[in-house]
Amino acid sequence: MDHMVYIAASGANDAMLAQAVNANNLANASTAGFRADLISATSAYMTGSQLESRTYATSANTGIEFKPGVINATGRELDVAINGSGWLAVQGDDGSEGLSRRGDLRVTELGQLVDGAGRSVVGNSGPIAIPPFSEIAIAGDGTISIVPLGEDPNTLSAVDRIKLVNPDTARIEKGPDGMVRMMEGEETQADAQVTLLAGSLESSNVDTVGAMVFMIELSRQFEQHTKMMNVAQQLDAASAELMKMS
Numbered sequence: 126m127d128h129m130v131y132i133a134a135s136g137a138n139d140a141m142l143a144q145a146v147n148a149n150n151l152a153n154a155s156t157a158g159f160r161a162d163l164i165s166a167t168s169a170y171m172t173g174s175q176l177e178s179r180t181y182a183t184s185a186n187t188g189i190e191f192k193p194g195v196i197n198a199t200g201r202e203l204d205v206a207i208n209g210s211g212w213l214a215v216q217g218d219d220g221s222e223g224l225s226r227r228g229d230l231r232v233t234e235l236g237q238l239v240d241g242a243g244r245s246v247v248g249n250s251g252p253i254a255i256p257p258f259s260e261i262a263i264a265g266d267g268t269i270s271i272v273p274l275g276e277d278p279n280t281l282s283a284v285d286r287i288k289l290v291n292p293d294t295a296r297i298e299k300g301p302d303g304m305v306r307m308m309e310g311e312e313t314q315a316d317a318q319v320t321l322l323a324g325s326l327e328s329s330n331v332d333t334v335g336a337m338v339f340m341i342e343l344s345r346q347f348e349q350h351t352k353m354m355n356v357a358q359q360l361d362a363a364s365a366e367l368m369k370m371s
Contacts, residue, residue, distance in 0.1 A: 129357040137350035144343045150331045151340070157241055158206075158226030159329035161190040162299065189305065191294050194226075194328040203230040205263055206327040207289075211319030212305070214247040214288035215240055222247065222312045223304040224290065224297065228326055232261075238269070244304070248285035255284055263287070265320045289319035 146164045153159040196206045205228040207213070212224035229241035238246045238253040245252035248269075255261070258271035260278065267287035272278055290313040298308050307313060 129360075130354055133350045133353035133357065137347055137354070140343050140347040140350060144340065144347070147336055147339050147343065151333065151336045154329050154331040154333045154336070156227070156329050157229045158194065158327045159331065160226065160299070160305070161329070161331045163188050163190055189294075189297065189299055190330055192330050194330040196322060196325050196327050198325050200324050202261055202324065203232070203263070204228055204326045205230060205287075205321040205323055206325040208265070208320045208322050211289055211291040211316065212313075213240070214290055214313065214315075215244040215304075216247055216252055217244060217302065217304050217306075221306065221310065223306050224292070224313070225305065226327055228321075230263075247288045249288070250285075253285045253287070263321060263323050265323065266317070267321055287321070288315050289317075289321070290314065291316040291319050 143164050146162050150161045153161075193209075205213075207226055207228070212226060213228070215223045215225045217223045223244065225240055225242070225244065227240045227242060230238060230246060231241075232238055232255050236255045236257070238248075238255055240246060247253070253269065255269070255271065257274040259274050259276070260272040262270050262281075264270065267289050269284045269287065270281045271284055272280055273282055276282075292307060292313045296308050297305055299305050
């Protein structure tokens with residue numbers, strides 16, 4: 126009964142992996158601009174003498190769900206949402222360039238412009254630094270303007286421009302750290318066609334109701350696989366008793 130146990134165990138393992146991906150999506154249902162992870166399961170057929178009837182389950186992360194989230198007006202001066210397709214360029218912890226739809230920006234005590242995950246937002250010449258200001262505004266093309274601290278309120282000064290990009294989604298992947306990057310690791314080129322909606326935030330594109338239903342389905346699948354393993358154990362015990370009788 127060993128083949129039955131291994132097949133059932135592979136199915137249970139696949140259900141656990143899918144549950145982990147689904148749980149991560151649910152955990153980020155309230156994260157601004159979050160893009161849900163996708164996962165798929167396939168059947169792996171074994172070849173060889175007396176192995177044709179054995180089929181194992183294999184799962185893989187198939188990519189990112191790119192459908193847009195809902196854009197909500199917040200009125201906050203540092204909240205921005207991508208208008209249509211496109212991404213904000215951000216800098217990862219390792220210094221590499223990443224892509225983000227998370228527009229809940231803030232200025233740190235050191236003057237760095239970062240997104241809600243704490244990643245530095247990239248401008249024309251690298252991470253954006255904001256001088257001390259009394260007012261700040263972000264235009265639709267990503268230009269950041271401020272009223273320098275102590276200056277006349279009518280004095281606006283352009284500081285930098287957020288790098289907005291729109292690469293081919295087929296060349297985008299999400300890394301283990303959760304940051305979206307280009308598959309080859311190269312930097313993207315700024316795209317003037319990408320625009321921002323100031324004072325707005327894009328919600329996560331996770332379907333919470335669908336994810337909850339999927340979680341229940343995965344739990345039932347896992348229970349079925351564990352029941353199969355218990356049945357295999359019972360059959361093995363019964364076979365051993367028959368062998369003793371003979």
